[in-house]
Amino acid sequence: MTPMAKKRDARRKRTTRRLLPRNRHTALIVILSVLAVALYCVLVPVHTVFYGTHVALTMLFGATAVAAPLISIRYPVIGTALFTGSALLIPLMTSREMQLAAPWPWSVPMLLAFAVAVASITFRHGWRPGLIQFILGTFAGITAAVFQPSIPSGNSLIVTTSVVGGVYLLAVLLAGRLRLGDELTRERAHTAQEQAKRELVEERTRIARELHDVVAHSMSLIQVQASTARYRVPQLPSDAAAEFDDIAASARGALMEMRRILGVLRTEDHTAELAPQRGIDDIPALIETTRRAGAALSLTMSISNKVSAPTQLAVYRITQEALSNAVRHAPEAAITVSLTTDDADATVTIHNAPSDHEPALSGGHGLRGMTERTEILGGSIHAGPDPDGGWTVTARLPRRPLSLPTKGSP
Incomplete structure (x- = not known):
């Protein structure tokens, strides 16, 4: 198939989907409405011409009979009562002077309306309400025959009961098949959801395992080596010892963050009780x-x-990442951090001056992570070089975001 043919086929399918009802309830209303109009247009002239009924009353009770299936979609009891009453009164309006050659008490339009009423109630509300409509409608026909014994009615009653009974059985079978299909669809959707959840848990567990076995292990070694450096290295200068102590403290902090992230990754319901999140008050310590x-x-x-x-956490993480980038790519350059708030937003700006050192090769995901954090909260971020050769990161985040990240997200 050529590309143009594929496009025409896709366009035709979209047009067909637009023309078809979007759900079963709407489809039932459309079908019953069409049948009601068609039956009404046939029922009124047939009864006034061949049965001698009063035109106005025929129009009234005919409208009630054909509209009853539509009403029964939402109000099955009212719909059943309306159709049963119409099925009793319409044959009783037949003129006694006419020599009937048409079937009575069920004319062909009323027989079809009876079948539609039974089928619609069975489809929508199950076999019990459908059976009640079938019994009451049959009883209405028999009652009309009892009131007018002079009019032959046996064949009509037998044919109508047989035809509508067959329609009722088919409706029961089809409704059961549809309900079974719905249950299978729901079960498949539930199974797919559970499978997706299981795969997500397995992937999170794998990531947590790798972080624990590789990153956390390496950070532990760094922490241990830095903490024991003053004891392992003879005559270590005090400045170097203090530097090692700072490295050990940073490693311990990173390990605590790693344990928190591992706790999130290993929690299946995503609602782990975690330690307090970092915030704006922690930025001076980070500086x-x-x-x-x-x-x-x-x-x-x-x-x-x-x-x-959530905004405080995002501000802290953006500041942390921007400082890390500045130290790595522009060592010994002066860095300024500015954090302000107004009525709507919190704004953080990290600027580093030009550096004489060659920038380190960038292969991480820091800028992407900052952008994702900002977009989740509905804010904006700009990161780029300055005319003087420096680099500036500016993030503007709403103080009270409308969309909040999942609880426990790092």
């Missing part, structure tokens, strides 16, 4: 830790409004 690593840092904070916990 101080980075400053001890040799960076020239300055911090300006102007917080005048309360900021939600």
